[in-house]
Every structure is written in C-alpha cells, then in structure tokens.
Amino acid sequence: MAEEELQMEEGGKKSKLMMIIIIVVVLLLGGGGAAYFLLGGEEEVATVEGEEQAQMDGDDGETSEGVKAGTALYVAIPNPITFNVPGANRDRLVEIKVQLMVRGSSAEEQVKMHIPSIQGALNRAFSQANADDLITEAGKAAIRGNALKEVQKTLKDVSGNELVEQVLFTGFVMQ
Template sequence: MADEELTQEEGKKKGGMLKWIIILVVLIALGVGGYFGYTMFFAAPDEDATSEEMADAQAPLEDLEGQLVPLPVFLVNLADPLGRRYLKLGVEVEVRDADAQAALAKYEAKVKDTLLLLLSSKSYDGLSTMKAKVELKQEIADRLNQILGNGSVLRVYITEMVIQ
C-alpha cells in the first residue's frame, strides 16, 4: 500500500514538472514567433538607416557650394512592356566650379546621350517610389561625374517630373 502511494506521488510530481516545462517552451516559441511576425509585417522599413548612410556618404559634398546649371528637359518613353508610358524630367545640376560648368557645356551631347539612355531604361515601377527617385538622382550624378571627371557634380536636383 505504501509503495503504491509513493509511486502516485512521484507520477504527479513528474507530470506537474513536465507540464510547466511544456508551457515555458510554448511561451518562448510564441514570443519568438510574435517578434518575427512584428518585424517582418508590421514594423516600418528602416528608412532612417538608409537616409543616414546616404547623408554620411555625401557629408563632404554638403559643405561645398556650387553653381546650378539647368539641363534641357528630357522626354523619353519608359521601358514598359506596352510602351505607352513616358517620362518628362527637368534636372538642374550643381557643379563644383566654373571649369566644371564649362565642361558640362562642352560635353553637352555626351550628357544628353547618357541621360537619355539611362532614363529610357527605367520603368514606371522603377520610378514610382521615393527611394527610386533618390537612386535616380544618384545615378545621374554618377554618370555625369564619369563624363566630367570625378567630383565635378555635387548634387542633382529634379525640378520637374511627370510620368504618364
């Protein structure tokens, strides 16, 4: 009789301890799953880090004051499947000095060709977000710096943009 009572008490203790371990594991799994779900679906994208990285990359350029040079307005068909969309883009470029401004005028044909090819390779989806527009400005600056010499173009400003 006494042996049966001891066996029942040990069974209850083991069952009670096992129940708490299972509850603890389930709670931890729910917490990890909840955190994962929140970060993937509900948390805002980390745009602050992206804008800080871009600001750090352009920090030396922000100290410089340049001269604004307007470029002609570009009107191109976008690279959409049906070819029914077009982009009208007005751009002003901030150059470092008068030499860069003169080089921009000298290589005007190269500049137009490069920018027309760049813009016509874009699609509506590739230009519809704010991030895509900022990337477009950076791509234009990079292409112009390849033509004029590295560091000649400080910033690119989009003055007019119509996508239809």
Template sequence: MAESSTLDAETRNGGGSKKSLIILICALIILLIIAVAGALYLTGVIGPQAVTGEVSADAARTNQPAIYHSLDPAFVVNFQHQSQHRIRFLQTKMEAMARDQEVIEALQTHMPAIRNTLLLLLSQQDYETMRTVEGKERLREAAREEINLILEAQAAVSGVEAVFFTGFVMQ
C-alpha cells in the same frame, strides 16, 4: 635592541627615497610622452590638418558657393510599363550642382554626350520604381555618377556633387 630600531629607521628612510625616485621617473616619462605627442601634433603627423595650415582640395571645394547648371531642354523618354504592356512617358527637368566653374564649363562643353547618356539611363527605368521616392533618389545618384564619368573621360575633371529634379512628370 637599540641597534635593530636604528636599522628599521634607516630602511624606512631609504625606502621613502626609493618611492620618491620612482615617482620622479614616472613624472619624467609622462612629460616626455606629452612632449613627443605635442611635437607630432604640431608637425601634422597626428591630429587635424588645419593645424599645419594645409587644406585639402575637397575641403577647399566645399567652402565654395554652389553653382547650378540647368540641363536644358527637359528630357522626354518613353518606356514600357511591365505589368500593363503599355508605353509610358517621363518628362523631367534636371539641374547639376558643382562648386567649381571649370566643372560647369566642362559640363556645357560635353552636353551632347551627357544628354545622350542621361536619355539612355532614363529610358531604362522601371515605372513602378520611379513612382517611389527611393527610386527617384537612386536615379538622381545614377545621373550624377554618369555625368562625372563622362567629365572624367572627356575633360579630366569631375565634381558634379548633385543632380536635382526640377520637374518630374510620368504618364
């Protein structure tokens, strides 16, 4: 009988050292995972790019102050009002916004092509759509896209971030 109680005590002690060994192995695995993740984070494989000191061109551009360029003179176009078969007129003044002086210079250089495209765009608009805020916002976005397409084709730059209406009269 004394022999079996000695075996039970040895089994309990041996079992306890196995649990300690498993806990130690788990702790080492967790430390290894943390070390690998930290190394990947510091090398820039995971995490934000700012840790490695790299700044993308877009991020650098958004840190620059806005530069506004007026698309003078005002645009005046006529278009037909669908329901009344009457000729309507639109006079609008616009400004383009970029953050790079190179884009502004390209905008000035290619102004004849830009104005032509914008005049065509404006004359294709629907009177009822242009009466709504949503219609005006879509037109602003379409104008920005058209300007950037011209700049990309003619000067291999783009970067007009927005087009703003500074005057808008329809009759």
C-alpha cells in the same frame, strides 16, 4: 479778445509745425537706421566669399577633410529629357527637367561645354528605368543616383574630372 485769439492761432501753428518737423526727423532717422542695418553686413559676406574662393583655388576645391568648398552653382540642361519607360500595365512617357550642381565657376564652364555628352549620359541612365519604380520616391532617388554616376563617368572620360556633385530633378512628369 481779438488779440488773445490771434496769439492762440500763432501758438497752434507753431505746435503743428514742430510736430511735422519731429515726424520728418524720426522718419529720416528710422530709414537711415534700417538702411544701415540691411546694408551694413556686406563686408563680412565679401570676406567669407574670398576665403571660400581661396580654399577652392588652393586645393582643387577640397579642404583637408575632403569636404567640397566653393560656391555651389547650378547648370540647367537646356531641354527636358523625354523618354518612354515600360510598366507592368502599360508603357509611360516621362519628362524630366534636370539641373546639375557644381562647385566653382571653372567647373560650371567645363560642364556647359559638355552638355551634349551629359544629355547622352542622362538618356542612358534614364533608359534603364521602370515606370513602376518611378512612381515611388525610392525609385526616383535610385534613378537620380544612377544619373549622377553616368554623368560623372562621362565627364571623367571627356574632361578628366567628375565636376558634377548632384543631379537635381527640377521637373518630373509621368503620363
């Protein structure tokens, strides 16, 4: 009877050991498969980025259809633009945080060099605003369009290129 119990214990230990080995193997294979799945597509991304860079270098950032190519980069204006605007009932204080969208690292570097000129252009654009207009989304879109025109005009005068594709408001406070 004692021999039968000893054989059962050894059989139980072997089956537990086999279960542990199987679980470890499954986890290792699952982790390896997940890593391959998550990290496997990097070569395709590098190829696409290389093609975009070649297009940007070849035709000054534009394809034959006039669509801008290249990586969109964002240049943050370091300080928010703060200004007063007149309103029908009272004047208001407005603070806008601005980022500029450019295409390519060379455009990014040029825009960073001319930040003070761009801040002046933004101040000119924002000084034409009215508090009653800024309450509406259409008014914000209009001031954003006006700011883009002013920034592009300033950069064209300073560097010879417009460089900035969009003016984005990342913070907008009106009191």
